Amino acid sequence: xxxxxxxxxxxxxxxxxxxxxxxxxxxxxxxxxxxxxxxxxxxxxxxxxxxxxxxxxxxxxxxxxxxxxxxxxxxxxxxxxxxxxxxxxxxxxxxxxxxxxxxxxxxxxxxxxxxxxxxxxxxxxxxxxxxxxxxxxxxxxxxxxxxxxxxxxxxxxxxxxxxxxxxxxxxxxxxxxxxxxxxxxxxxxxxxxxxxxxxxxxxxxxxxxxxxxxxxxxxxxxxxxxxxxxxxxxxxxxxxxxxxxxxxxxxxxxxxxxxxxxxxxxxxxxxxxxxxxxxxxxxxxxxxxxxxxxxxxxxxxxxxxxxxxxxxxxxxxxxxxxxxxxxxxxxxxxxxxxxxxxxxxxxxxxxxxxxxxxxxxxxxxxxxxxxxxxxxxxxxxxxxxxxxxxxxxxxxxxxxxxxxxxxxxxxxxxxxxxxxxxxxxxxxxxxxxxxxxxxxxxxxxxxxxxxxxxxxxxxxxxxxxxxxxxxxxxxxxxxxxxxxxxxxxxxxxxxxxxxxxxxxxxxx
Amino acid sequence: xxxxxxxxxxxxxxxxxxxxxxxxxxxxxxxxxxxxxxxxxxxxxxxxxxxxxxxxxxxxxxxxxxxxxxxxxxxxxxxxxxxxxxxxxxxxxxxxxxxxxxxxxxxxxxxxxxxxxxxxxxxxxxxxxxxxxxxxxxxxxxxxxxxxxxxxxxxxxxxxxxxxxxxxxxxxxxxxxxxxxxxxxxxxxxxxxxxxxxxxxxxxxxxxxxxxxxxxxxxxxxxxxxxxxxxxxxxxxxxxxxxxxxxxxxxxxxxxxxxxxxxxxxxxxxxxxxxxxxxxxxxxxxxxxxxxxxxxxxxxxxxxxxxxxxxxx
Numbered sequence: 051x052x053x054x055x056x057x058x059x060x061x062x063x064x065x066x067x068x069x070x071x072x073x074x075x076x077x078x079x080x081x082x083x084x085x086x087x088x089x090x091x092x093x094x095x096x097x098x099x100x101x102x103x104x105x106x107x108x109x110x111x112x113x114x115x116x117x118x119x120x121x122x123x124x125x126x127x128x129x130x131x132x133x134x135x136x137x138x139x140x141x142x143x144x145x146x147x148x149x150x151x152x153x154x155x156x157x158x159x160x161x162x163x164x165x166x167x168x169x170x171x172x173x174x175x176x177x178x179x180x181x182x183x184x185x186x187x188x189x190x191x192x193x194x195x196x197x198x199x200x201x202x203x204x205x206x207x208x209x210x211x212x213x214x215x216x217x218x219x220x221x222x223x224x225x226x227x228x229x230x231x232x233x234x235x236x237x238x239x240x241x242x243x244x245x246x247x248x249x250x251x252x253x254x255x256x257x258x259x260x261x262x263x264x265x266x267x268x269x270x271x272x273x274x275x276x277x278x279x280x281x282x283x284x285x286x287x288x289x290x291x292x293x294x295x296x297x298x299x300x301x302x303x304x305x306x307x308x309x310x311x312x313x314x315x316x317x318x319x320x321x322x323x324x325x326x327x328x329x330x331x332x333x334x335x336x337x338x339x340x341x342x343x344x345x346x347x348x349x350x351x352x353x354x355x356x357x358x359x360x361x362x363x364x365x366x367x368x369x370x371x372x373x374x375x376x377x378x379x380x381x382x383x384x385x386x387x388x389x390x391x392x393x394x395x396x397x398x399x400x401x402x403x404x405x406x407x408x409x410x411x412x413x414x415x416x417x418x419x420x421x422x423x424x425x426x427x428x429x430x431x432x433x434x435x436x437x438x439x440x441x442x443x444x445x446x447x448x449x450x451x452x453x454x455x456x457x458x459x460x461x462x463x464x465x466x467x468x469x470x471x472x473x474x475x476x477x478x479x480x481x482x483x484x485x486x487x488x489x490x491x492x493x494x495x496x497x498x499x500x501x502x503x504x505x506x507x508x509x510x511x512x513x514x515x516x517x518x519x520x521x522x523x524x525x526x527x528x529x530x531x532x533x534x535x536x537x538x539x540x541x542x543x544x545x546x547x548x549x550x551x552x553x554x555x556x557x558x
Numbered sequence: 559x560x561x562x563x564x565x566x567x568x569x570x571x572x573x574x575x576x577x578x579x580x581x582x583x584x585x586x587x588x589x590x591x592x593x594x595x596x597x598x599x600x601x602x603x604x605x606x607x608x609x610x611x612x613x614x615x616x617x618x619x620x621x622x623x624x625x626x627x628x629x630x631x632x633x634x635x636x637x638x639x640x641x642x643x644x645x646x647x648x649x650x651x652x653x654x655x656x657x658x659x660x661x662x663x664x665x666x667x668x669x670x671x672x673x674x675x676x677x678x679x680x681x682x683x684x685x686x687x688x689x690x691x692x693x694x695x696x697x698x699x700x701x702x703x704x705x706x707x708x709x710x711x712x713x714x715x716x717x718x719x720x721x722x723x724x725x726x727x728x729x730x731x732x733x734x735x736x737x738x739x740x741x742x743x744x745x746x747x748x749x750x751x752x753x754x755x756x757x758x759x760x761x762x763x764x765x766x767x768x769x770x771x772x773x774x775x776x777x778x779x780x781x782x783x784x785x786x787x788x789x790x791x792x793x794x795x796x797x798x799x800x801x802x803x804x805x806x807x808x809x810x811x812x813x814x815x816x817x818x819x820x821x822x823x824x825x826x827x828x829x830x831x832x833x834x835x836x837x838x839x840x841x842x843x844x845x846x847x848x849x850x851x852x853x854x855x856x857x858x859x860x861x862x863x864x865x866x867x868x869x870x871x
Contacts, residue, residue: 098829100641108598181609186600236642253726254643254651256821282722283825284816286706290721291819294714445834448599449591473600481599 087557088538089275094282094291094300095549098255102239102247103230104173104223105180110322110464110547111301113219115279117552118260119160120241121268122222123151123170124214128554130377130545132214135268136165136224136242140217146209146503151217153200157267159226160246167196172227174204177220180231187216211499211506212469244272244552255281271553292534299535301549304364307532315534318550319366320543323462324373325422326525327413328475331457332487337412340457344403346521349411350389351396352433353426359527362421366530373475373523374514375465377545379507385518396433409435413460414450415442423460426526454484462529466546468510472496476517492516566858570851574844581843582626586619588834595833596640613639626840635844636837638830645841648826653845655725656815656822658734660807663742667749668800674750675757675796679765680784689754696751702813705744709817712740722819741814748810749803753796760795764788793864801857805850 096111107116125135140151157165171194178188190210195203206213216222229240238249245260252258260277280297282288289306291297293313302310307317329349334341355369371388374380400406411430415423427437443450450456463482465471475482477496495512502509517523531548535541542554593609594601601609610616614625629636635645678689713721723737764770765788773783815824823842830838 098641181597181605181612183596183598185597185605186602189600189602250727253821254648255826256723256819257726280722280819282819283829284819286817287722287819290709290714290817294717294721296721296724445588445595445832446591448594452594479602 088298089557090278091274091276091539091555092278092280092297093555094288094297095279096283096288096301098281098283099258099279101236103180103182103235104220104225104239104241105177105182105185105230106236107220107223108183109219109466111549113547114549114552115258116220116223116239117243118245118277118279119239119243119247120223120225121157121243122218123153123224124218124222125553126215126218126544126551128542128544128550132218135218136170136222137217140214142503146211146501147206149204149206149213150197151202151204153202154267155200157242159229159240159242160263161226161228161240163226163228165224165242166199167202169227170194170202170224171196172230173224174202174221176225176230182220184216184220187212187219187221209501209503210469211502212467215467215470242267244268245277248276257281273556277552292536295536298539299533299541299555302532302534304366304530304532307366307534310534315536316541318533318535318541318543320531320533320545320548321368321376321528322464322531322546322548323529324370324375324465324525325367325460325462325527325529326373326523327426327458327460328463328482328523329458329521330451330483330487331454331485332520332522333485335457335485336454337410337457339403339405339409340411342403342405343521344399345405345409346524347389348396348399348403348409348433349430349435350521350524351392351399352430352435353389353524353526354391354429355526356391358422358425358429361425363527363529366532367527368530369527370525372514372518373463373465373525374468374471374510375546376528378465378468378471378510380468380471380510380514382511382514385514388518389521389524393433400434406434410438411435411458412438412440412456413458414440414447414456416460417442419460419462422526426460448481452481452484464546465528468507468513469499472499472510472513475523476513487522563855563859566855570848570855573851574847577847578627578630578840578844579623581840582623582836583619585834585836585839586622589615589836592639592834592836626837630840630844635841638838639835640833645837648838649823649841649845652821652823652826655820656808656811656824659738659741659745659811659814659820659822660804662738663745663749663807664800664804666742666746667753667803670746671750671753671800672757672796674754676761676784676789678754678758679761686758689758693751693755696747697755699747701744701748701810702817704747705741705814705817708740708743723821725821737818737820741811741818741820744814745807745810749807753799753803756799757792757796760792761788764792767791790864794861797857797861797864801853804853808846808849 095115099112099115100106102119104116104120107113121136123135123137125133127133136154136157138152138154140149142149153167153170154165159165163169174188174191174194178185178191190206190208190213192205192207195205197203224242225235226240229235238247244263244266246263248259248261258279262272262275266272280291282291282300285303285306288300289302289309292300292310292315327349329340329346331337331340339345350371359365359367359369370386372381372385400409423439427439430437451459463475474480477483478486478488495516499506499509499513533541533549538558540556540558541550544550544554592613592615593606597605597609614622626636637644638648674689678686709721713719719736719740724733725737770783770788773787811822812824812827815822816828826838827842830842
């Protein structure tokens with residue numbers, strides 16, 4: 051058969067038309083403006099859940115899907131306040147070494163098992179031994195005792211001001227004692243939470259589908275009939291899925307946020323991380339210049355933080371000189387602009403420190419932070435400090451940090467509760483204090499926080515002040531997390547989380 | 559024929575072994591942080607040591623390699639260090655998505671590139687110029703850029719296709735077709751333009767050969783000359799190009815699968831590599847190398863069948 055040009059053109063037109071009609075059927079529906087309130091929630095998540103075993107739960111972005119399946123002992127409200135959930139009351143002894151927790155008696159797990167003191171103990175014991183990514187949350191807990199059917203006692207080796215917070219996070223998630231430690235719970239959660247997994251519709255690395263649990267004890271928290279977590283690790287994919295209506299909410303960044311705003315998506319913003327330099331070798335073990343306080347302060351005065359923020363993050367953040375987060379309680383107004391941009395002062399300090407001829411600073415390159423490092427390098431050069439950007443960090447990064455391979459690093463870090471932050475960047479046990487810098491004065495302030503119980507956040511202001519004055523870091527800014535959602539739902543931001551807790555979503 | 563296949567399979571096994579040793583050694587370099595990556599920032603040295611012992615990271619590399627090899631030979635590829643999912647399972651659920659995409663794209667590329675290449679070679683003139691210019695344009699735009707352009711226009715603005723994959727259990731053929739159309743088109747454009755160009759040159763080269771003139775002088779029709787003789791002789795060049803494209807495509811789909819959120823091998827390979835999830839990386843690499851070996855073998859056999867001159871004695 052020979053096709054003339056006209057016949058060929060006709061054939062192409064016909065097949066194109068057929069293809070378009072065929073395609074038209076599938077894509078609508080999702081965009082249909084619903085007259086009634088939506089009963090489904092579809093969220094784009096940035097990471098796949100490794101295992102549904104509650105002991106394998108993580109912080110931040112990754113906690114949210116677990117909250118669909120599991121209730122926690124304490125509930126963390128959007129503003130950070132801790133409220134009862136599976137625990138009704140909880141109280142420390144005077145020495146803060148024993149936490150007595152009263153539990154609800156009317157809760158069952160989705161497999162029918164009853165939630166009681168034995169179940170709570172089984173979970174906490176399991177968490178301590180299951181080698182999960184947050185196992186450090188229960189490091190201070192030596193043992194869990196069952197007092198009666200609805201009371202447990204957590205005995206601590208040392209006071210831990212973050213413990214109550216942890217019981218609202220990974221360590222507080224309660225799974226069915228029958229399922230803990232089995233192979234099955236890794237792929238199918240068994241909790242007492244508002245939703246149960248629809249195993250048939252769930253595909254690893256693609257989506258996890260949940261439906262409302264019948265007779266859930268806490269109806270106020272169950273706002274949808276169906277919740278789907280769609281795994282979208284790629285930022286472009288998340289943006290496309292949101293603006294085309296495939297997901298109701300997801301985490302974007304300043305640049306893709308513009309596209310979402312163009313598509314009339316609403317923004318929920320929150321500050322969760324800080325970004326800047328960690329001047330880790332404060333005793334000058336490998337870089338003597340860093341052992342000099344004036345040099346570290348000069349580095350801090352060298353930065354025009356506002357300009358850097360505008361250039362690299364389109365202004366999405368707040369310039370700061372302190373590493374502790376605004377919501378942590380350790381934050382103070384006076385430290386916010388402690389080091390204002392003053393290149394002349396920076397040069398003067400270098401001169402006084404005897405480093406008039408210049409200082410060299412080595413940092414590893416951080417993938418994704420190339421622009422930041424270029425601007426930082428430029429501004430340091432302006433006051434006579436040379437920033438050598440070395441080879442890129444790899445998956446051995448954390449062990450390289452621990453092995454004192456870097457005297458300073460440029461990084462972005464989570465701003466958690468004060469005691470969490472102290473154990474992350476300040477104390478001698480902290481991963482990001484590899485040279486184990488310490489002083490009796492600082493240790494006294496840290497001890498005060500540890501034993502401070504309810505006053506811990508306020509006492510941590512002193513730790514914050516110390517590390518700012520001593521220029522342990524050169525923070526640049528807190529970063530705005532850009533969570534976007536469509537008009538079918540309302541979303542309340544959750545303190546210290548880029549991705550809100552599952553309870554914070556409601557039909558609009 | 560049989561000795562040839564056996565010989566090729568034998569060399570394939572050597573290649574597999576060599577690649578496995580190389581990959582294992584490369585992963586060994588970055589395995590120092592595994593326990594910390596799994597347990598988090600605040601894990602104590604004791605907790606790290608326990609985890610390392612659990613994963614066998616405290617063993618010397620040679621011991622670890624042989625224990626992996628023995629398991630692999632017994633059909634056990636191990637389980638992911640991060641998710642505990644058996645690697646064989648992980649591969650079995652991802653391969654269908656990736657291979658559907660690659661095979662459909664390959665079949666379409668073979669047909670379209672051959673048609674266009676032959677048309678350009680036979681007609682020359684403006685047809686040839688259009689093909690040449692198209693090839694340069696098509697070749698110079700990376701597949702993922704084409705993918706993003708397609709999503710923006712056809713999915714987001716026109717709503718004809720889903721922006722990201724809707725493939726899920728029980729969704730039916732329609733979701734598969736709709737989800738795979740855009741990524742396959744993105745693969746297609748690069749493949750067709752590259753392939754057509756090569757097939758065009760191969761056909762032109764054959765058309766200039768003496769035997770074609772002889773065939774024509776004996777009164778054999780132009781169509782028979784083209785399809786029975788020229789295409790057959792030009793096939794080895796075309797097949798080689800297409801097989802190289804298929805192998806290259808296994809790399810190209812990684813980015814496309816991420817952009818379209820397709821649950822294929824790509825995102826799994828990327829995540830596993832970033833985390834140094836050794837069992838998964840080894841599984842993906844071994845599978846990919848096996849595909850390359852098999853594809854090469856098939857191409858050699860096809861070449862021999864099409865053109866007796868290249869047959870190995």
